[in-house]
Amino acid sequence: xxxxxxxxxxxxxxxxxxxxxxxxxxxxxxxxxxxxxxxxxxxxxxxxxxxxxxxxxxxxxxxxxxxxxxxxxxxxxxxxxxxxxxxxxxxxxxxxxxxxxxxxxxxxxxxxxxxxxxxxxxxxxxxxxxxxxxxxxxxxxxxxxxxxxxxxxxxxxxxxxxxxxxxxxxxxxxxxxxxxxxxxxxxxxxxxxxxxxxxxxxxxxxxxxxxxxxxxxxxxxxxxxxxxxxxxxxxxxxxxxxxxxxxxxxxxxxxxxxxxxxxxx
Amino acid sequence: xxxxxxxxxxxxxxxxxxxxxxxxxxxxxxxxxxxxxxxxxxxxxxxxxxxxxxxxxxxxxxxxxxxxxxxxxxxxxxxxxxxxxxxxxxxxxxxxxxxxxxxxxxxxxxxxxxxxxxxxxxxxxxxxxxxxxxxxxxxxxxxxxxxxxxxxxxxxxxxx
Ligand SMILES: Cc1cc2nc3c(=O)[nH]c(=O)nc-3n(C[C@H](O)[C@H](O)[C@H](O)COP(=O)(O)OP(=O)(O)OC[C@H]3O[C@@H](n4cnc5c(N)ncnc54)[C@H](O)[C@@H]3O)c2cc1C
Ligand code: FES
Ligand code: FES
Numbered sequence: 450x451x452x453x454x455x456x457x458x459x460x461x462x463x464x465x466x467x468x469x470x471x472x473x474x475x476x477x478x479x480x481x482x483x484x485x486x487x488x489x490x491x492x493x494x495x496x497x498x499x500x501x502x503x504x505x506x507x508x509x510x511x512x513x514x515x516x517x518x519x520x521x522x523x524x525x526x527x528x529x530x531x532x533x534x535x536x537x538x539x540x541x542x543x544x545x546x547x548x549x550x551x552x553x554x555x556x557x558x559x560x561x562x563x564x565x566x567x568x569x570x571x572x573x574x575x576x577x578x579x580x581x582x583x584x585x586x587x588x589x590x591x592x593x594x595x596x597x598x599x600x601x602x603x604x605x606x607x608x609x610x611x612x613x614x615x616x617x618x619x620x621x622x623x624x625x626x627x628x629x630x631x632x633x634x635x636x637x638x639x640x641x642x643x644x645x646x647x648x649x650x651x652x653x654x655x656x657x658x659x660x661x662x663x664x665x666x667x668x669x670x671x672x673x674x675x676x677x678x679x680x681x682x683x684x685x686x687x688x689x690x691x692x693x694x695x696x697x698x699x700x701x702x703x704x705x706x707x708x709x710x711x712x713x714x
Numbered sequence: 715x716x717x718x719x720x721x722x723x724x725x726x727x728x729x730x731x732x733x734x735x736x737x738x739x740x741x742x743x744x745x746x747x748x749x750x751x752x753x754x755x756x757x758x759x760x761x762x763x764x765x766x767x768x769x770x771x772x773x774x775x776x777x778x779x780x781x782x783x784x785x786x787x788x789x790x791x792x793x794x795x796x797x798x799x800x801x802x803x804x805x806x807x808x809x810x811x812x813x814x815x816x817x818x819x820x821x822x823x824x825x826x827x828x829x830x831x832x833x834x835x836x837x838x839x840x841x842x843x844x845x846x847x848x849x850x851x852x853x854x855x856x857x858x859x860x861x862x863x864x865x866x867x868x869x870x871x872x873x874x
Contacts, residue, residue: 450733451735452735453735454718454735454781454782455778479759479774479776482738482776482777483758485736486738486757486758487757487758495779497782501831526759529801541759541847542846543772543825543828543843543844543847544762544765544772544773544825544849547771547845548777621846622846691809
């Protein structure tokens with residue numbers, strides 16, 4: 450089926466065009482154009498907005514706002530976002546990163562969505578249609594979402610306060626076996642006061658490891674201190690089986706990699 | 715199907731084409747602009763054979779819609795040689811047997827050019843990272859990595 454592209458200079462006009470049936474928003478196109486090339490017949494019109502606000506990055510004080518059209522390469526190269534750059538660099542190879550957007554990553558099905566895993570640990574806010582909702586809530590309801598995400602924002606973690614790991618079979622690039630992001634806050638005594646852990650490839654989309662987060666609080670980041678969290682790391686996960694790994698394998702190695710991530714100093 | 719006018723520069727010469735709306739840049743370069751140097755391997759973003767530079771950035775032409783390239787500067791392998799003289803990367807690939815069947819070569823060359831344009835003296839690790847989105851089924855990658863490093867050395871030699 451022929452594909453048509455509609456380009457609008459404003460988000461509002463593009464949003465109005467998306468109300469028609471058979472339309473889909475075009476970010477960088479690494480998934481949308483790929484789907485069209487593959488013969489996906491669920492859409493015949495791609496809609497994009499060229500509003501420069503979509504490709505803006507603002508790091509003001511302790512808060513970062515990244516436009517939905519910002520590419521992984523732009524995130525990785527921005528000096529104000531150095532703390533989280535490794536999560537952007539984890540997405541695909543160089544050409545994919547020059548094209549793949551933050552907005553598109555929010556919609557990527559497993560085994561993709563590595564940057565969104567980071568957004569979960571950062572407790573990011575997703576901005577769309579003048580409103581703002583937590584990324585966790587956004588992900589839960591994304592299948593019914595028909596609008597345009599304009600930006601994501603989050604409090605910048607302190608230097609070294611953001612942990613991220615991606616496990617893949619093909620090095621240096623390769624699809625995830627799983628990815629994990631964590632933001633852990635400790636008191637002066639080294640006891641965890643709060644923790645957020647995002648998991649990729651442990652369900653059909655990125656999810657939080659709520660049970661492990663809870664089990665960390667009050668403990669230290671030592672082998673003994675994290676044992677309880679590792680024991681419940683798989684709670685609530687439904688890992689997929691795909692060409693990269695089986696559900697069983699993902700479940701087996703999750704605690705191993707979570708341990709490495711939490712004990713890394 | 716609706717035709718859309720698109721203007722871009724291809725290896726320094728101005729092009730104006732009427733393209734099918736929704737056509738990929740790969741289809742337009744090969745089918746309209748007469749440049750068959752970018753190859754269509756997978757049309758899925760996974761092989762890198764269709765890699766080109768758009769405004770100096772490495773991009774996959776199979777996942778890029780031609781209409782989004784209005785006003786852009788596109789560089790392909792067909793534009794590397796100047797006045798019949800091979801680009802240092804091409805010469806290094808030839809000298810180092812970095813091409814066997816040659817299908818991946820145009821994509822490898824563009825990925826390597828994107829690297830050397832920014833990082834003239836790359837480490838081996840930089841090279842491996844730069845071609846990490848490009849698949850080669852023949853060479854085992856080592857000759858390609860060595861050729862890119864050799865081209866970088868030749869460049870810095872000439873500059874000195
Ligand atoms: C070879 C290859 C390797 C890859 N490797 C990785 C990887 O390692 N890790 C990873 O996470 N991903 C990977 N991906 C997947 C993909 O590139 C990324 O997830 C990317 O971030 C998707 O963004 P995009 O802008 O290209 O999305 P698009 O293809 O433009 O869009 C994807 C979906 O999101 C919707 N969408 C996009 N932007 C918005 C918006 N602002 N508002 C509303 N809806 C929107 C689109 O309608 C579409 O349904 C890979 C893809 C390829 C082709
Ligand atoms: S044809 Fe574009 S990446 Fe394979
Ligand atoms: S030379 Fe044949 S694919 Fe690389």
